[in-house]
Amino acid sequence: xxxxxxxxxxxxxxxxxxxxxxxxxxxxxxxxAGYFQVEIGRWMRPEVPMRVAQVFADKxxxxxxxxxxxxxxxxxxxxxxxxxxxxSIVSRDWQGxxxxxxxxxxxxxxxxxxxxxxxxxxxxxxxxxxxxxxTAGGFGLYLMHYQLRYLHTDVAIRIVGxxxxxxxxxxxxxxxxxxxxxKEFFTLRFGKGARSWLDAHTxxxxxxxxxxxxxxxxxxxxxxxxxxxxxxxxxYGAGEPGRQAFLDEYLPRDxxxxxxxxxxxxxxxxxQQAELEWGGGRVRMLSIEHLEEERPQVIxxxxxxxxVDHDDAPHMRFDxxxxxxxxxxxxxxxxxxxxxxxMALHEGRFADTWTRWLYFVSGVLGCGLIGTGxxxxxxxxxxxxLATSNARVWESVGLRLVERLNVGTIAGLPLAxxxxxxxxxxxxxxxxxxxxxxxxxxxxVWLLAFCYAFLRPLHRAWIELLWAVCVAFALLPVINxxxxxxxxxxxxxxxxxxxxxxxxxxxxxxxAFGLIALKVQRRLTPGKAAxxxxxxxxxxxxxxx
Amino acid sequence: MTGVSYRWSVxxxxxxxxxxxxxxxSAATVLLSLILPLSKANAVAxxxxxxxxxxxxxxxxxxxxxxxxxxxxxxxxxxxxxxALCYVIERGAT
Numbered sequence: 001x002x003x004x005x006x007x008x009x010x011x012x013x014x015x016x017x018x019x020x021x022x023x024x025x026x027x028x029x030x031x032x033a034g035y036f037q038v039e040i041g042r043w044m045r046p047e048v049p050m051r052v053a054q055v056f057a058d059k060x061x062x063x064x065x066x067x068x069x070x071x072x073x074x075x076x077x078x079x080x081x082x083x084x085x086x087x088s089i090v091s092r093d094w095q096g097x098x099x100x101x102x103x104x105x106x107x108x109x110x111x112x113x114x115x116x117x118x119x120x121x122x123x124x125x126x127x128x129x130x131x132x133x134x135t136a137g138g139f140g141l142y143l144m145h146y147q148l149r150y151l152h153t154d155v156a157i158r159i160v161g162x163x164x165x166x167x168x169x170x171x172x173x174x175x176x177x178x179x180x181x182x183k184e185f186f187t188l189r190f191g192k193g194a195r196s197w198l199d200a201h202t203x204x205x206x207x208x209x210x211x212x213x214x215x216x217x218x219x220x221x222x223x224x225x226x227x228x229x230x231x232x233x234x235x236y237g238a239g240e241p242g243r244q245a246f247l248d249e250y251l252p253r254d255x256x257x258x259x260x261x262x263x264x265x266x267x268x269x270x271x272q273q274a275e276l277e278w279g280g281g282r283v284r285m286l287s288i289e290h291l292e293e294e295r296p297q298v299i300x301x302x303x304x305x306x307x308v309d310h311d312d313a314p315h316m317r318f319d320x321x322x323x324x325x326x327x328x329x330x331x332x333x334x335x336x337x338x339x340x341x342x343m344a345l346h347e348g349r350f351a352d353t354w355t356r357w358l359y360f361v362s363g364v365l366g367c368g369l370i371g372t373g374x375x376x377x378x379x380x381x382x383x384x385x386l387a388t389s390n391a392r393v394w395e396s397v398g399l400r401l402v403e404r405l406n407v408g409t410i411a412g413l414p415l416a417x418x419x420x421x422x423x424x425x426x427x428x429x430x431x432x433x434x435x436x437x438x439x440x441x442x443x444x445v446w447l448l449a450f451c452y453a454f455l456r457p458l459h460r461a462w463i464e465l466l467w468a469v470c471v472a473f474a475l476l477p478v479i480n481x482x483x484x485x486x487x488x489x490x491x492x493x494x495x496x497x498x499x500x501x502x503x504x505x506x507x508x509x510x511x512a513f514g515l516i517a518l519k520v521q522r523r524l525t526p527g528k529a530a531x532x533x534x535x536x537x538x539x540x541x542x543x544x545x
Numbered sequence: 546m547t548g549v550s551y552r553w554s555v556x557x558x559x560x561x562x563x564x565x566x567x568x569x570x571s572a573a574t575v576l577l578s579l580i581l582p583l584s585k586a587n588a589v590a591x592x593x594x595x596x597x598x599x600x601x602x603x604x605x606x607x608x609x610x611x612x613x614x615x616x617x618x619x620x621x622x623x624x625x626x627x628x629a630l631c632y633v634i635e636r637g638a639t
Contacts, residue, residue, distance in 0.1 A: 005609050012608050165600065172601055217597060224593035228600075230571035231578035231589045234631070250586035335587040339594065 006177060013173040014377065018402070020166035021374045022409045027160055028370060029413055031145035031215075032363025033138060035348055035356055036502075038092045040138025043502040044424045046484040047132040050496045051094040054085040055281060056121060060268045063286070065124030066099050069117065071262055074101035078112055078257040081287035084271075085121060088284070089305040090349055092498075097121040104259055134434040135424055141417075146219070149439055154226065161220065161227040168216045170373075174205060194379045201372040204365050211362040212369065218346035222339075252332065256292040263288060263298060263320040270323060274300045274316050284313070288320060296320035309341050310350040371410045378403045404453045404461075411465035412449030414513065418472035419445035421506070425476075425483045459524035466517035474510035477503040554613045562607035565620035570600040572627035579634045 033040065042048065056062055066082040074080065083098045097119045103112035118127040136143070148156040205212070220227060225243055236242040236249075267286060274283050284303040290296040298318045304310045317326040331337070344350050348359040378399065385399055423441035431437055453461045480503060481487035491500035578585075578592035603620070610616035 008608055009605070012605070165597065168597065168601055169604055173605065176605075220597040221594040224590075224596065228571065228574060228593050228596045231574045231592050231596075234575045234635075235578060235585055235589050246586060246589060250590055333584070333587050335583065335591050339590060342594070 009173040009176040013170055013177050016166040016173065017170040017370075017373045018377050020163040020170065021370055021377075022405060023159065023163040024167050025367060025370045025374070025409050026148075026413060027145045027163070028363060028366040029417065030141045032360060032367060033417065034142030034145055035351075035359045035363060036505075037138030037142045039498045039502055040141065041135075042093075042137075042498050043480075044135045044137040044421075045130075045132035046480075046486045046499075048130045050494060050499070051096070053087070053094050054096055054121060056085060057280075058268075059084060059271050059283075060266075062097055062121050063267050063271075065119060065121070066097060067262055069119060069124060069126070070099050070101055073099075073117070074103060074115070076104055076259055077101045078104050078259065079287060079289040080260060081285055083285045084283055086281060086284050086303050088303065089352065090310060096127075104257075133424075133429045134431075135438055136435045140435070140439065141420070144439075146223070149443065157223055157226045161223055164216055164219050165227075168213075168220065171205075171209075171212055171216060175209070178202060178205075194376070194383065197372055197376045197379050201369065201376055204369045204372060208362050208365040208369065212366055214345055215362075215366070218342045222343050222346060250336070258290040258292060260288050260290045260296060263296070265298075265320060265323050267298060270298060270300060270316075270318050273325075274302070277316075278302045278314070290320075295326075297326065305350070305352075308344050308350045309337060310344060311340060312337070374402075374406050374410065378406060403458060404450075407453035407458065407461045407465060408446075408450035411462060411469060412446050412453060414469045414509075415449050415465060415472055416442045416446035418469060418476065421476050422472065422479065425479045462524060463517060463521045466513055466520055470510050470514040470517055472510075473506050473513060476506045557613035558608060558610075558616055561613060561616040561620055562604040565617060565624070566600060566603040566607055569603050569620050569624045569627070570596050572624045572631065573599055575631050576627050576634070579631060579638075 062084060063082060067080075070077070070080045070082075079102045081100045083095055083100070085094070085096055087093075088095050098116060099119060100114065100116040102114040105112040118129060119125070120127055146157060146160050147153050148159065151159070225232065225246075229243070232246045233242055236245040271283050271286070275281070282303050283300050285301040287299045287301070288296070289299070296319075298320045300316045300318070302313045302315065304313045306313075312332070315328060317328060318324065319326060332340075348356060351359055381399055382403075385396065420438055420442040423438040427434055427437055427441070449465060452465060455461075456464065477488055486496075486499050488500055488503045491497075491503065574592045574596040577595065578589045581588035581591055583591060607616040607620060610619065
């Protein structure tokens with residue numbers, strides 16, 4: 001088939017990359033936005049005011065009002081928990097005083113009805129949550145990176161799974177193909193047509209290689225129940241029952257629980273004991289439960305953070321009647337812990353602000369890797385295609401199709417994402433199914449961008465769509481200022497770095513797309529490109545029609 | 546090779562790598578889940594999480610085989626062997 005192993009790997013790299021390219025571009029763009037899902041979510045719900053730090057040295061009154069309310073709202077419960085005011089790295093926000101309960105499960109059921117409430121820490125009054133506009137926010141973008149949209153989740157996960165597997169292959173074969181990849185890293189040649197595209201592709205690949213490998217692999221391994229169910233099927237049976245049987249055994253089982261009662265013991269000394277070990281204000285949550293064959297317990301949980309496995313924050317157990325310290329629950333099995341760490345690495349939920357930005361930049365590099373790869377495929381083939389005059393018709397149709405799909409994806413998708421933000425600000429707040437309409441706006445604009453890419457001359461489509469992306473992002477902070485009271489100047493004055501950060505990032509994106517548009521315009525404008533004979537790609541990329 | 550037979554050999558190899566490779570990887574994952582010295586659920590999870598690395602290697606191997614036919618023979622043969630091993634271990638365990 002192919003002469004040498006490396007040529008064969010180059011072939012595999014080319015074709016796996018092309019087939020997976022467009023879907024993975026979508027996955028990387030929405031997934032990268034997902035690293036800021038909390039921040040985008042807050043920008044998209046401007047009705048919710050910024051939360052401010054609440055620090056209470058004396059936890060006694062807080063616990064008192066919380067217990068009073070729990071006794072009133074859920075007298076017969078399987079568990080109560082009280083979240084104390086703290087800063088959460090997972091929700092990236094200040095958390096106020098809140099309570100959560102689970103009622104006793106009905107017969108033949110594992111879980112009972114649960115509920116939660118925010119409480120005023122001073123008066124104990126129930127706080128009615130703000131009613132923001134209906135939006136899926138940044139979480140919606142994040143969900144789309146593996147659930148896509150308008151498809152059944154099972155189907156979507158398999159499509160993304162197949163493409164992620166092709167991406168993993170493309171990464172591994174890419175490294176094999178360019179065995180001098182690290183040496184070539186230092187030979188970036190600008191303005192040299194196909195060579196420059198290859199250099200850009202290589203530089204991005206080397207910069208982000210650990211990230212791309214980890215993200216792709218952890219994405220696959222976290223969906224093994226859907227993508228590689230053979231071992232589960234053989235050991236636990238096929239289909240949903242087998243899957244459930246596996247999960248019941250794999251995940252820590254809920255022991256049978258008994259109804260709890262308000263502890264007679266004062267809880268403040270327990271909090272003080274925990275704070276002595278963890279530091280002041282580091283108790284995140286108290287929960288009260290009574291497992292069968294054990295004594296009623298009060299469990300104190302530390303705030304999350306400080307390790308990748310952020311779900312595994314330390315806890316302390318106490319006997320709810322005597323206050324005696326009990327042994328902590330045994331740590332999870334290494335397999336489960338490994339799986340959680342792989343997932344945490346994928347999602348970056350443990351990340352502080354700077355690590356989060358590193359994730360975001362790496363994600364953007366991923367988009368660049370796929371984008372340059374897709375363009376490179378065309379640049380290389382167009383040259384060969386032009387060199388052979390007797391090329392077949394379907395080959396030239398294929399080339400046309402790929403180059404149009406490239407424009408529609410690489411320039412069209414960012415425009416569609418901008419449309420999602422526009423829809424958030426411009427759709428009427430009372431609109432029915434408003435959250436879905438925001439997604440519809442995204443896909444309607446994307447579809448239009450594809451039509452545009454197919455109807456315009458190729459180089460015009462590239463230039464005009466890229467400028468449209470630039471303008472669309474640049475106007476977003478302006479539209480935000482015109483339609484809400486949360487404009488950039490106000491956010492900055494208030495010290496609201498989330499609202500301000502999203503506005504500024506939107507402008508930074510506009511700037512980046514403006515620079516790309518300018519660069520593409522210089523290279524693809526016929527008059528200028530003809531002046532330089534060395535610019536093969538400019539001639540090559542220019543519209544062949 | 547002529548154009549048509551070349552295309553057939555590529556298609557055959559792709560099928561061997563994708564479908565044959567998936568079958569081989571599944572068989573190997575099941576075998577690994579049966580022999581890993583862990584509790585059943587943990588062995589199944591560990592083997593399944595490792596399977597994607599294995600699938601990658603199998604695909605690369607299928608593409609570097611000397612011919613598509615050789616790739617098929619090796620993949621089907623290995624899958625059958627692994628399947629038989631799984632069967633023997635399952636029978637032995639019960």
